[in-house]
Amino acid sequence: MKKILGKSRIILALSALLMIGAFFVPIWEIMMWAPQYPEWLHMYIWLDDITGDVAIINGLNHYIGMKHIKVEMFPEFKIMPTIMMGVIAFGLLMALIGRRIAIWAYLLVLIAAGTAGLVDFYLWSYDYGHNLDPSAAIKVPGMSYQPPLLGSKELLNFIAYSGPATGGWIMAVSGLMVIGTLVYEYRRKSKSIAL
Amino acid sequence: MAAAALVSASMGCKPTTPDAASVGDAAERVYVKPGTHDEFYNIVSGGFNGQMSVVGLPSGRVLRILPVFSAHPENGYGFSEESKPMLNTSHGYVPWDDLHHISLSQTKGEHDGRWAFGNANNTPRIARVDLKSFETVEILEIPNSSGNHSSPFITENTEYVVASTRFSVPLGGDAERDVPINTFKENFKGTVSFIKVDDEGHMSIAFQLVTPGMSFDLARAGKGKSHGWFFFSTYNSEQAYTLLEVNASQRDKDFIMAVNWKKAEEYIAAGKGKMTKAKYAHNVMDHNSHIATSTMMEEVLQLDPVELKDIIYFIPCPKSPHGTDVDPTGEYIVGSGKLAALIPVFSFTKLMKAIEAQDFEGEYAGIPVVRYESALHGEVKKPGLGPLHTEFDGRGNAYTSMFVSSEVVKWSIETLEVLDRAPTYYSVGHLSVPGGPTAKPHGKYLVAYNKITKDRYLPTGPELTQSAQLYDISGDKMQLLLDFPTIGEPHYAEAIPAALVEPNSIKFYKLEDNTHPYAAKGEGQARVERKGKEVHVYMTSIRSHFSPDNIEGVKLGDEVYFHVTNLEQDWDVPHGFAIKGANTAEILIMPGATQTLKWVPDRVGVVAFYCTDFCSALHQEMQGYIRVSPANSDVELKYSLGETGPQ
Numbered sequence: 001m002k003k004i005l006g007k008s009r010i011i012l013a014l015s016a017l018l019m020i021g022a023f024f025v026p027i028w029e030i031m032m033w034a035p036q037y038p039e040w041l042h043m044y045i046w047l048d049d050i051t052g053d054v055a056i057i058n059g060l061n062h063y064i065g066m067k068h069i070k071v072e073m074f075p076e077f078k079i080m081p082t083i084m085m086g087v088i089a090f091g092l093l094m095a096l097i098g099r100r101i102a103i104w105a106y107l108l109v110l111i112a113a114g115t116a117g118l119v120d121f122y123l124w125s126y127d128y129g130h131n132l133d134p135s136a137a138i139k140v141p142g143m144s145y146q147p148p149l150l151g152s153k154e155l156l157n158f159i160a161y162s163g164p165a166t167g168g169w170i171m172a173v174s175g176l177m178v179i180g181t182l183v184y185e186y187r188r189k190s191k192s193i194a195l
Numbered sequence: 196m197a198a199a200a201l202v203s204a205s206m207g208c209k210p211t212t213p214d215a216a217s218v219g220d221a222a223e224r225v226y227v228k229p230g231t232h233d234e235f236y237n238i239v240s241g242g243f244n245g246q247m248s249v250v251g252l253p254s255g256r257v258l259r260i261l262p263v264f265s266a267h268p269e270n271g272y273g274f275s276e277e278s279k280p281m282l283n284t285s286h287g288y289v290p291w292d293d294l295h296h297i298s299l300s301q302t303k304g305e306h307d308g309r310w311a312f313g314n315a316n317n318t319p320r321i322a323r324v325d326l327k328s329f330e331t332v333e334i335l336e337i338p339n340s341s342g343n344h345s346s347p348f349i350t351e352n353t354e355y356v357v358a359s360t361r362f363s364v365p366l367g368g369d370a371e372r373d374v375p376i377n378t379f380k381e382n383f384k385g386t387v388s389f390i391k392v393d394d395e396g397h398m399s400i401a402f403q404l405v406t407p408g409m410s411f412d413l414a415r416a417g418k419g420k421s422h423g424w425f426f427f428s429t430y431n432s433e434q435a436y437t438l439l440e441v442n443a444s445q446r447d448k449d450f451i452m453a454v455n456w457k458k459a460e461e462y463i464a465a466g467k468g469k470m471t472k473a474k475y476a477h478n479v480m481d482h483n484s485h486i487a488t489s490t491m492m493e494e495v496l497q498l499d500p501v502e503l504k505d506i507i508y509f510i511p512c513p514k515s516p517h518g519t520d521v522d523p524t525g526e527y528i529v530g531s532g533k534l535a536a537l538i539p540v541f542s543f544t545k546l547m548k549a550i551e552a553q554d555f556e557g558e559y560a561g562i563p564v565v566r567y568e569s570a571l572h573g574e575v576k577k578p579g580l581g582p583l584h585t586e587f588d589g590r591g592n593a594y595t596s597m598f599v600s601s602e603v604v605k606w607s608i609e610t611l612e613v614l615d616r617a618p619t620y621y622s623v624g625h626l627s628v629p630g631g632p633t634a635k636p637h638g639k640y641l642v643a644y645n646k647i648t649k650d651r652y653l654p655t656g657p658e659l660t661q662s663a664q665l666y667d668i669s670g671d672k673m674q675l676l677l678d679f680p681t682i683g684e685p686h687y688a689e690a691i692p693a694a695l696v697e698p699n700s701i702k703f704y705k706l707e708d709n710t711h712p713y714a715a716k717g718e719g720q721a722r723v724e725r726k727g728k729e730v731h732v733y734m735t736s737i738r739s740h741f742s743p744d745n746i747e748g749v750k751l752g753d754e755v756y757f758h759v760t761n762l763e764q765d766w767d768v769p770h771g772f773a774i775k776g777a778n779t780a781e782i783l784i785m786p787g788a789t790q791t792l793k794w795v796p797d798r799v800g801v802v803a804f805y806c807t808d809f810c811s812a813l814h815q816e817m818q819g820y821i822r823v824s825p826a827n828s829d830v831e832l833k834y835s836l837g838e839t840g841p842q
Contacts, residue, residue, distance in 0.1 A: 033210075034601070035600070035602070035619070035620065035621050035622075036601050036621030036622045036647045038212075038621075039649075039650070135441050135444075135445065136441075136444075138444075138534045141536065151210075152210035156580055156599070156600070157580050157599050157600040159210055159212065
């Protein structure tokens with residue numbers, strides 16, 4: 001079994017511990033701009049909550065028959081903190097094991113969790129943007145209002161933007177730390193062979 | 196997640212938003228040099244302040260607020276004894292209203308600079324403002340109406356001003372009006388009133404059309420070839436009576452109602468109208484005495500257009516149309532479906548052919564509905580979101596306000612192509628092009644009246660100023676020149692070249708024409724008279740004293756009437772009058788006029804009164820005293836000016 005260096009184990013542990021920060025900041029943000037909202041409308045998604053200008057966005061979206069966004073519509077919020085804690089614990093465990101295979105396992109868990117999050121977000125946003133109340137006041141033929149998964153998109157008079165918030169960036173840095181450790185360990189190995 | 200973050204980072208951060216600068220030499224183009232005048236008068240509705248404001252264009256400077264439907268303590272309108280009857284209604288004194296739209300009088304389809312009409316939305320009334328004196332000179336209440344929004348639009352020779360109902364309600368006697376709300380379909384009716392305007396400007400209700408229950412929103416008269424017709428936008432053809440935001444937005448099309456008022460006149464001449472009981476106030480300000488009188492009217496002539504054929508036809512129009520606007524030639528009728536994704540333009544010629552050929556797609560509540568395609572000239576595709584109102588420049592272009600997408604869209608009436616777009620700040624309602632609704636628009640400028648202001652000015656707490664924008668429309672592209680704050684919440688406004696109004700503006704009232712019964716036309720006529728408990732002070736004001744300025748012999752329990760005549764016969768020398776404890780407001784008296792302030796003293800003592808309009812170098816000396824004695828006192832009534840007693 002390929003043992004890794006002590007400093008690699010420390011970085012792995014730090015990457016896991018860093019993600020504790022994601023409990024205290026939003027992980028994702030959706031922003032909306034329209035001429036009459038020059039200050040942008042913001043919606044922040046946390047591990048277990050939605051905050052920001054949700055009431056204003058709901059008020060606007062009801063004209064086109066979109067559902068009211070509220071915390072209860074996301075059962076995910078009940079399990080996401082637990083999953084997050086699991087990922088952190090798994091990361092610490094892998095640091096303890098301290099083998100190359102453990103880095104791989106940790107990285108795969110991270111990617112799986114991230115991908116699952118994005119897929120879940122996409123499926124919700126598809127339903128939110130397409131499943132419209134047929135009695136809405138404004139019906140534009142052929143128009144749906146799914147927010148972008150990532151980046152920006154024009155939706156009627158709004159420009160909508162979706163992207164990671166601080167918590168998302170923390171997770172990204174954690175992921176990069178794990179990838180970096182993996183790369184370092186492989187390069188160290190190949191160097192030692194060359195010697 | 197890391198991969199996602201990388202993608203996001205590589206895309207750059209936040210998207211950019213459209214740029215919104217004005218043109219470089221804008222300041223020069225709206226600058227009106229000190230000592231020079233604006234090019235246009237803009238008569239602007241005040242919305243919920245119930246007044247009109249006079250704004251100069253292109254400077255955007257507010258010149259005056261004209262009191263119309265709201266009491267105005269600033270000059271005593273609605274407080275002085277003379278003006279109180281102006282605000283009388285069948286409900287009594289109503290000192291506030293919601294003034295949405297302005298119509299300037301026309302002759303042969305062009306502005307003639309005589310009068311400005313305004314509507315009261317809440318307690319239905321129409322007011323006429325004289326553009327010589329800029330005073331409200333007449334107010335007519337509209338009976339059988341509720342929510343007088345579709346008003347006061349005007350025909351090309353000011354034959355009629357119309358007033359129609361936004362809220363249908365049950366009409367008739369008490370028993371017919373006391374019905375369950377859910378019987379809307381059977382019992383609720385709308386009315387469209389045609390108000391005759393005579394050569395002197397006096398208004399009277401010529402007739403009322405009683406229509407199916409729905410909401411009338413806005414209207415425009417036909418002109419030129421379509422003179423004799425009137426077009427009204429309607430919504431809530433669903434006949435909803437609750438949660439209208441959903442329930443009145445269900446049908447794909449509502450209607451533009453075309454009214455052949457010449458046909459209605461024929462029916463009336465043939466005795467087909469029905470005189471019905473109605474109670475409504477008609478208030479007129481006398482030009483010479485400056486005293487308003489309120490007369491309670493008792494009946495109104497009604498026509499039933501279901502029974503009397505060929506007066507009205509419906510044209511289907513997409514999604515709850517707001518504005519219906521007729522182009523300068525009178526051929527094209529633009530319907531702005533506020534929830535629609537296109538703008539239909541109807542052709543008057545095609546409409547007439549369709550009616551002739553009875554090309555109907557059915558009936559609505561007993562009224563024929565013309566086939567949409569048969570009346571259609573064409574549709575403006577993808578104009579923007581939330582089309583509300585359209586104005587014209589007389590060069591074949593139309594300008595439509597887009598509330599939802601906050602922009603003005605310029606398009607060609609003939610080709611229906613979108614030619615230009617300009618952002619507004621924010622959520623634009625009405626537009627105003629000088630002469631825009633007439634047969635000969637003056638073009639040049641367009642003003643956008645916005646509903647949301649947000650960050651455009653220094654903030655003033657939760658309530659912000661309302662905002663307007665001035666665009667130069669003389670070229671191919673609209674150019675933003677100026678933002679300017681407005682008074683109240685403007686809805687519609689009309690602009691008229693200064694040359695049509697400025698030369699007629701009255702400088703002062705001639706004292707010899709003053710027919711006020713309590714006028715004192717010289718200091719020799721100044722006096723105080725007691726009539727039982729009423730004390731009448733015939734007072735004069737001239738720089739810089741009142742006459743009399745010492746009054747004694749008033750007792751508790753008396754009502755004191757100060758009838759103040761301004762003896763000045765020069766421009767811009769109003770005098771004011773105020774007295775401590777008056778439960779009204781000051782009065783502001785124009786040169787040559789008489790105004791009355793009623794004061795009921797509530798305590799014994801000597802009370803001061805003074806001039807409130809800074810009139811001269813010795814304005815601070817323009818004052819007087821009135822002595823109030825106990826009810827049982829035997830102080831003799833006396834008055835004087837310049838008399839001093841023994842010390």
